Amino acid sequence: MKVATLCPSRSFEHFSATALRGAGYEPLPHVHLSPLIAALREPGADAVLLEDHDTQVEGWLSALRLHAGRALPIVVLGLGDSVGISRALQRGADDYAVLADGASPLIHRLRARIQSRADGVRATSLRAGPYSLHASTQSLSTGAREVSLTAREFALAWTLFENLGRVVSTHTLSTEIWGRTGDVGKRTLEQHVYKLRLKLDPDGRRARGLQHETMPAPRIQTVYGVGYRLEL
Structure with missing residues (x-):
């Protein structure tokens, strides 16, 4: 398997290349964003590894999600401060590895994310009542209405719809969406739930008691x- 990297710092580039080769991965190194995006538009890479380089990683993550052309798992490698971790995850990174933890945790996170993405490809749609989730477009549809979701919102919706009527713990949600629990604050999860609620019920039918019996608005x-818990 191949992992495309964007590590401007020589120390990060050397560490990532050594760790990847030691685990049997082929690193595809880049030091600038544009060549990386161009490379990702072609078949080859199975995942992306980004250095948490100052504040540039925020722009890199946004650009990759918009222009890379393929939804590959993205892991950020950095020093592990809480601000950097939160910033990377909120901007769309799938996981965060801490440089000081060494190569083994980094490889474990990459493998888990690659496998998780492969599993997600096999399950492409999910139905709950009149609603359908579509992995290919990361959207929710019912009748003629289709709602686009971000990667995090879609992962949250998928987990809740998959457990319709059952309580899903914050621990489970954090693990399913971010792959970890310790670095994900309660407020971060609450913000994602709030945004998903707005998209599921944009007209506030639930809040105003106006939902139609045959087409109820989902309620988180x-x-x-x-x-x-998700209810219909």
């Missing part, structure tokens, strides 16, 4: 101290 119910 907070179960305080435990997690969330």
